[in-house]
Amino acid sequence: xxxxxxxxxxxxxxxxxxxxxxxxxxxxxxxxxxxxxxxxxxxxxxxxxxxxxxxxxxxxxxxxxxxxxxxxxxxxxxxxxxxxxxxxxxxxxxxxxxxxxxxxxxxxxxxxxxxxxxxxxxxxxxxxxxxxxxxxxxxxxxxxxxxxxxxxxxxxxxxxxxxxxxxxxxxxxxxxxxxxxxxxxxxxxxxxxxxxxxxxxxxxxxxxxxxxxxxxxxxxxxxxxxxxxxxxxxxxxxxxxxxxxxxxxxxxxxxxxxxxxxxxxxxxxxxxxxxxxxxxxxxxxxxxxxxxxxxxxxxxxxxxxxxxxxxxxxxxxxxxxxxxxxxxxxxxxxxxxxxxxxxxxxxxxxxxxxxxxxxxxxxxxxxxxxxxxxxxxxxxxxxxxx
Amino acid sequence: xxxxxxxxxxxxxxxxxxxxxxxxxxxxxxxxxxxxxxxxxxxxxxxxxxxxxxxxxxxxxxxxxxxxxxxxxxxxxxxxxxxxxxxxxxxxxxxxxxxxxxxxxxxxxxxxxxxxxxxxxxxxxxxxxxxxxxxxxxxxxxxxxxxxxxxxxxxxxxxxxxxxxxxxxxxxxxxxxxxxxxxxxxxxxxxxxxxxxxxxxxxxxxxxxxxxxxxxxxxxxxxxxxxxxxxxxxxxxxxxxxxxxxxxxxxxxxxxxxxxxxxxxxxxxxxxxxxxxxxxxxxxxxxxxxxxxxxxxxxxxxxxxxxxxxxxxxxxxxxxxxxxxxxxxxxxxxxxxxxxxxxxxxxxxxxxxxxxxxxxxxxxxxxxxxxxxxxxxxxxxxxxxx
Numbered sequence: 001x002x003x004x005x006x007x008x009x010x011x012x013x014x015x016x017x018x019x020x021x022x023x024x025x026x027x028x029x030x031x032x033x034x035x036x037x038x039x040x041x042x043x044x045x046x047x048x049x050x051x052x053x054x055x056x057x058x059x060x061x062x063x064x065x066x067x068x069x070x071x072x073x074x075x076x077x078x079x080x081x082x083x084x085x086x087x088x089x090x091x092x093x094x095x096x097x098x099x100x101x102x103x104x105x106x107x108x109x110x111x112x113x114x115x116x117x118x119x120x121x122x123x124x125x126x127x128x129x130x131x132x133x134x135x136x137x138x139x140x141x142x143x144x145x146x147x148x149x150x151x152x153x154x155x156x157x158x159x160x161x162x163x164x165x166x167x168x169x170x171x172x173x174x175x176x177x178x179x180x181x182x183x184x185x186x187x188x189x190x191x192x193x194x195x196x197x198x199x200x201x202x203x204x205x206x207x208x209x210x211x212x213x214x215x216x217x218x219x220x221x222x223x224x225x226x227x228x229x230x231x232x233x234x235x236x237x238x239x240x241x242x243x244x245x246x247x248x249x250x251x252x253x254x255x256x257x258x259x260x261x262x263x264x265x266x267x268x269x270x271x272x273x274x275x276x277x278x279x280x281x282x283x284x285x286x287x288x289x290x291x292x293x294x295x296x297x298x299x300x301x302x303x304x305x306x307x308x309x310x311x312x313x314x315x316x317x318x319x320x321x322x323x324x325x326x327x328x329x330x331x332x333x334x335x336x337x338x339x340x341x342x343x344x345x346x347x348x349x350x351x352x353x354x355x356x357x358x359x360x361x362x363x364x365x366x367x368x369x370x371x372x373x374x375x376x377x378x379x380x381x382x383x384x385x386x
Numbered sequence: 387x388x389x390x391x392x393x394x395x396x397x398x399x400x401x402x403x404x405x406x407x408x409x410x411x412x413x414x415x416x417x418x419x420x421x422x423x424x425x426x427x428x429x430x431x432x433x434x435x436x437x438x439x440x441x442x443x444x445x446x447x448x449x450x451x452x453x454x455x456x457x458x459x460x461x462x463x464x465x466x467x468x469x470x471x472x473x474x475x476x477x478x479x480x481x482x483x484x485x486x487x488x489x490x491x492x493x494x495x496x497x498x499x500x501x502x503x504x505x506x507x508x509x510x511x512x513x514x515x516x517x518x519x520x521x522x523x524x525x526x527x528x529x530x531x532x533x534x535x536x537x538x539x540x541x542x543x544x545x546x547x548x549x550x551x552x553x554x555x556x557x558x559x560x561x562x563x564x565x566x567x568x569x570x571x572x573x574x575x576x577x578x579x580x581x582x583x584x585x586x587x588x589x590x591x592x593x594x595x596x597x598x599x600x601x602x603x604x605x606x607x608x609x610x611x612x613x614x615x616x617x618x619x620x621x622x623x624x625x626x627x628x629x630x631x632x633x634x635x636x637x638x639x640x641x642x643x644x645x646x647x648x649x650x651x652x653x654x655x656x657x658x659x660x661x662x663x664x665x666x667x668x669x670x671x672x673x674x675x676x677x678x679x680x681x682x683x684x685x686x687x688x689x690x691x692x693x694x695x696x697x698x699x700x701x702x703x704x705x706x707x708x709x710x711x712x713x714x715x716x717x718x719x720x721x722x723x724x725x726x727x728x729x730x731x732x733x734x735x736x737x738x739x740x741x742x743x744x745x746x747x748x749x750x751x752x753x754x755x756x757x758x759x760x761x762x763x764x765x766x767x768x769x770x771x772x
Contacts, residue, residue, distance in 0.1 A: 018522060018664055026521040123665045125518065129511060135412040136404060136685050159645075259545075261671060264650045271669075278404055278678035279509045283657075283671035285647060292664035299522050307693055 007068035014295030091118035123293025137276030143239030144272030246322030281386025326358035393454035400681030477504035483578035509679025523662030529625030530658030632708030667772025712744035
């Protein structure tokens, strides 16, 4: 199989490294023949071109690996490649979450594969595991720690007693967080991954505008210590579940009991859980980002191009956003709170924490809006099936 | 695909239930047409026969699912089925660990599949994940909690402060432990799973006679409390790793730091970890036993019969047992101990704990032999790559 790689940054160069230097027998027939990079990098490697048409019109290329990120021109290159009968493998969660219905329809129309394991959970075989699980089971719940940067920040705050700004700065210095960290800590990255995971698990397109997303940005050291007094650890969780009326989802900080598996996922590791009818909970843990783990997931997709699993989503399950599950939430704010849905109010180290009665998501959203405090910290008390 | 099930106990009836009643599209073409059961059960279901020849000579049957357990007649039925050009799927770890070279050679010879996902880790997609991971990476380490009964016992001892005998009795009453619990608590079950996992991961046949296996049977409440003072939790772990000279393996209690994922795998759940060159650690968590999870793994194998992955072990990697890794071990005994390899000796609640210097496995085995105490408790201080 002849491959072209679009983008030669961290992930793209990792794919080239694995295919060119690893010795597994399964890789013997896989070859990188062209790499799209910026004009100034053309001289670096013989394979590099700065013209996408060189790849699009090369009939010997079977598969295009997109590692550029961003919506454009990734969208245009992916659609053009499939129309030219080339399989597409991508690590780009933003473009997959936004255009997956169109991409999968195009793949079916042109009888090619569109695979995106690396877009969610990095090196963790999460998408393939969802696809495999739903061959047998109805899946009813998925959740996890889908962002390594926010987990690194929470781990350092929890285990080293540091404050948010200090840890974020160190994460940026180490290259774990970007100069503009918003995607990682405000939840956009996790929203994309929840949309992608839900499509695979539930055969449905959900809209991230529907469900609540609360940032990690307002957390402080006292919040961490408050939950420690309750034997709980804060993690940044994305989740989506189906109920008898539709689906519901959240992206927000969760307080988990210390002896859960998730509470002990440290550093920048990710973990994702699915819940199926017969299988119960299955958890998958690994590197959610990074050069070689993400490149590994891309190479696994390349090797799966001929497998019978994958790309079977027809989005025929039109689930509406219908929150029904009652959860308990904790809100730290100095503003006034409507006490109707509050079960208890506690002062800890000079800060005020309100614990709600069990309420549905819409009630939470209205409550948070009514508090009108951009510095409020909002966490869910985790309540998962397994 | 037409299926015959051998044995109609917990697992066999679970396979029948999933295939007959679940509505996933992928199951539409799968049908159970015969079930082998004892003569006294013949009348229970039309499909039941007490004569294996009815299955063997039925040319319409594509796949035989073996859920009888034990070495014989499972071995004879499996080999006869493959010689009759039928695929075989089994949950029987004992027969797989003992005869896998022969079974896989037979499968290749007769161009059928021999699949055994359910034999190791129950419902966890562990075997398929090892097979997939090694398409790209050299794997260098695998370890995990592979036995739910011993984990249930340790969890209850750790979190409810109960003693071994009391918990074992309750586990037997609940059906989590068998009347003769030896396979689960003396390590034979985990030995089989380490042999099977190593074959898949390292393409080698290892001999469970070579590597140390220490029972969980001698553990007591004080041992659990002693490790609690060190912020450690005891888990029963099987592991195998390759080094530059061969392989090494252990089946024994391990003391893990409380904030590791494994230390927080509770109840009867299992977890298994692989470590690969590019992917780093991947962990897989789920139900390691039970009717529907194990049956789910069998049905996944049935659906994988036409997949290109699996059954690719040629055992050409002839790894000798060559322990090289230095580990620290803790031994509780009232007998005399050769102090040459001991780093410290501590008395806790009237019992004496010896902590070794970092030593290789052969030194440990000689040390434990020299102590000559059948009631000694021996634990390894866990030291895993990820």
